[in-house]
Amino acid sequence: MLLFISFNKISSQNNSDFGKGIKDIERYNSKEIDFIDSEENVKLSGTLIFPKTNYSKIVVITPGSGQNNRNSHYNIAEELLKNGIAVYRFDDRGVGKSGGKVNFGVDQIIKDLYYALNNLQKIDSLSNKKIGALGHSLGGIATIDVYQSGLKIDFLILMATPIEKFGKFNKPQYNSRRNPEIKVSTKMxxxxxxxxxxxxxxxxxxxxxxxxxxxxxxxxxxxNIEVKIINGLNHFLRAGSDDWKKTKEYQNLYEINPQALNEITSWIAKI
Incomplete structure (x- = not known):
């Protein structure tokens, strides 16, 4: 196992309730792109939204636990698009147009992200694009695993991703779920x-x-690694504490802090 951290506080939420469409969507092109988990013969469905002008980078956004649809993290998606960066998001299993049964486990997130990235890389019209992965929380853990599997990824963004415990890198050997024979410490x-x-x-x-x-x-x-820790932001990179379930903030989890948005888009622009 990679982590011994409990995500019970967020594992049962239905994040599909919080998804919103992109503002001024007519300013962009979009294309529905499905992919297949060939191990289980399950079809998953997502949407690539991209600028009408030339663009060079695509970010695949992977949320954390919960039932997420292709409209999750709309705030980040909008900011990326405004800055000329394409975005691909897909419905979790059993959500929206994706088949299969709802599964909250990290192994399933890893598998689905692997097949999503693998599929995008095979599309001829995207062959000249840099394709990176942005993962939030458990989604960040999934991006690490997919990178470790050997699949080509051009850049990574780990957003509020726990990789340490008690002041040390996670001690258990990092055992890739895609390639179980690969074992390496988190530090290495x-x-x-x-x-x-x-x-x-x-x-x-x-x-x-x-x-x-x-x-x-x-x-x-x-x-190769840049670190940004922003004062006063919580697990969803919003101002305040993580006691959001008791407040109105629970309905606006994906509307993250402007400084965090700027850090993400500025970093992508310069790589």
Missing amino acids: LFQNLQIPMLFIAGTNDSFFNSTETAALIHDLNNK
């Missing part, structure tokens, strides 16, 4: 990372200690 994985990666989190994240995580990553001195 980040130490040897060969592609650009942004790690972004807030100081008020109650799921892990973002400050300690930042220190651990900085100590690796890997120039």
Whole structure:
């Protein structure tokens, strides 16, 4: 196992309720792109939204736990599109147009992300694009695993992703679920990372200690990794604490802080 961290606080939420369409969608092109999990013969469905002008980068957004549809993290998607970056999001299993049964496990998130990325890379019209993965929370863990599997990914963004416990990198051997024979420590994985990666989190994240995580990553001195820890932001990169279920903020989880949005888009633009 990669983590011994509980995600019970968010595992049962139906995130498909929070999805919103892109504002001014007519300013962009969109294309429905389905892909198949060939191991289970399950079809999943997603949408690629891209600028009408030339673009060079695509971000595949992977949410954390819960039932997520292709409209999740709409705030990030809108900001990326405004900055000339294409976005691909897909419905979780059993949600929207995707087949299969709803599954909250990280293994399923990993499998689906793997097949989504693999499918995009095979599309001739996208062969000249840089394709990266942005994962939030458990979705970030999935992006790490898919990278470790050997599938080509051009860049990674880990958003509020717990990779440490008690001030140390997760101690268990990192055992790729896609390639079980690959075993490497979390520290070694980040130490040897060969592609650009942004790690972004807030100081008020109650799921892990973002400050300690930042220190651990900085100590690796890997120039491919950039770390941004923003004061006062919670697990969803919003201002305030993670006690959002008791407030109106629960209905606006994906409307993240403008500074965080700017950090993400600015970083992608320069790689």
